[in-house]
Amino acid sequence: MLQELRSVLINRGLISVTVKDSRGCSAMASSSSSIPDLGISYKLIDCNKKSYQFDALIVNEATENYSYLWDFGDGSTASTKTAQHQFSSAGIHTVQLTLVGKSCTITYAKAIIVEAIPTLTIAPEPKLCKGDSITIKANGANVFKWNDGSVSDTLVIKRDGDYSLKGTTPAGCYNTLAFAATYYPTHEYPIISDKNNVTLKDPTINLWSDDHPALYYFWNFGDSTSTSGWKQTHTYNITKDGYFDILLNTTDMYGCKSVTSKRVWIINDTDLNTFTPNNDGYNDIFLKGWHIKVYNRNGVLMYEGDNGWDGTFKGKLVSPDTYFYVVYYMSANGTKTKEGYVTVVR
Numbered sequence: 001m002l003q004e005l006r007s008v009l010i011n012r013g014l015i016s017v018t019v020k021d022s023r024g025c026s027a028m029a030s031s032s033s034s035i036p037d038l039g040i041s042y043k044l045i046d047c048n049k050k051s052y053q054f055d056a057l058i059v060n061e062a063t064e065n066y067s068y069l070w071d072f073g074d075g076s077t078a079s080t081k082t083a084q085h086q087f088s089s090a091g092i093h094t095v096q097l098t099l100v101g102k103s104c105t106i107t108y109a110k111a112i113i114v115e116a117i118p119t120l121t122i123a124p125e126p127k128l129c130k131g132d133s134i135t136i137k138a139n140g141a142n143v144f145k146w147n148d149g150s151v152s153d154t155l156v157i158k159r160d161g162d163y164s165l166k167g168t169t170p171a172g173c174y175n176t177l178a179f180a181a182t183y184y185p186t187h188e189y190p191i192i193s194d195k196n197n198v199t200l201k202d203p204t205i206n207l208w209s210d211d212h213p214a215l216y217y218f219w220n221f222g223d224s225t226s227t228s229g230w231k232q233t234h235t236y237n238i239t240k241d242g243y244f245d246i247l248l249n250t251t252d253m254y255g256c257k258s259v260t261s262k263r264v265w266i267i268n269d270t271d272l273n274t275f276t277p278n279n280d281g282y283n284d285i286f287l288k289g290w291h292i293k294v295y296n297r298n299g300v301l302m303y304e305g306d307n308g309w310d311g312t313f314k315g316k317l318v319s320p321d322t323y324f325y326v327v328y329y330m331s332a333n334g335t336k337t338k339e340g341y342v343t344v345v346r
Contacts, residue, residue: 037057041057047172048117048172050114054078060101067079069098070083071096091116118169120165122177123136129184130183135155161181164179187210189258190210193205203235204235205236206232208230215250220248239289244263246262270327274344275343277344288306294309294323297323317346320343324341
């Protein structure tokens, strides 16, 4: 005796039937059944144009001889089974399809999300310092492509010029953004001084540059000393010939950095005419650090070098006397000389 009959619809088309008798015996049979989709089918044709194709999914078309009425929710209609429509605005639009047949009238409705063209933005503003770089980030879409072919959402800009960005949404809507990268206004910060040379007698120099607001100045005087501020007075400890290269590092209100340099030459203006090489620790060496030549009255070269003359010749002390010397030093115009006399006193 049939005790239980149970049927189950599985996966939209598989029908399973289970039969169970009074003794507890059971049997199952299954069969597939085609269940058609009914209503409205659509596909996107062109995202930027908001263009869609709509199709009516129906059964018994031949026997019912349906007529079709599409209402796209924006005042537009169509009367064919397949219709194309271009929406005038983005947003959610309810599309209705009414089927009128011999025996029935059916209405289907479907909400269509019409995507807008993306609005692209970049940040920060593409302005940079000369010789520097800036990284900008794109927003407003899902996939980005820059004019150089890169597809990241960021771009490193190293120079001024015209750039472009294309952004695309998952549905295929796209937009482009053209922009220009520019440099911040630049300003030259010269090193101005009250002299171009320093000497043994006058080793102090006054330095300054243009005084601008929100600007940082850092000076390197070329003698292992440094300080900050737009105006400086510096005294050199001169121990040899040559020059000092002064560097001025500036940072302006935009964070742009620059470096200016100035070379200050060392001139020997010594008028030292005596020295006492007696090993007492005072005035024992003549013009140490300068390249000199020393001659006796007969024109014999007594010394040449830049370690300073110690009052000897061939390892022996020279006689107290007056000697002729020539100092060689560098200048902006080449090597110059200074001549003079020095007296050895013991």
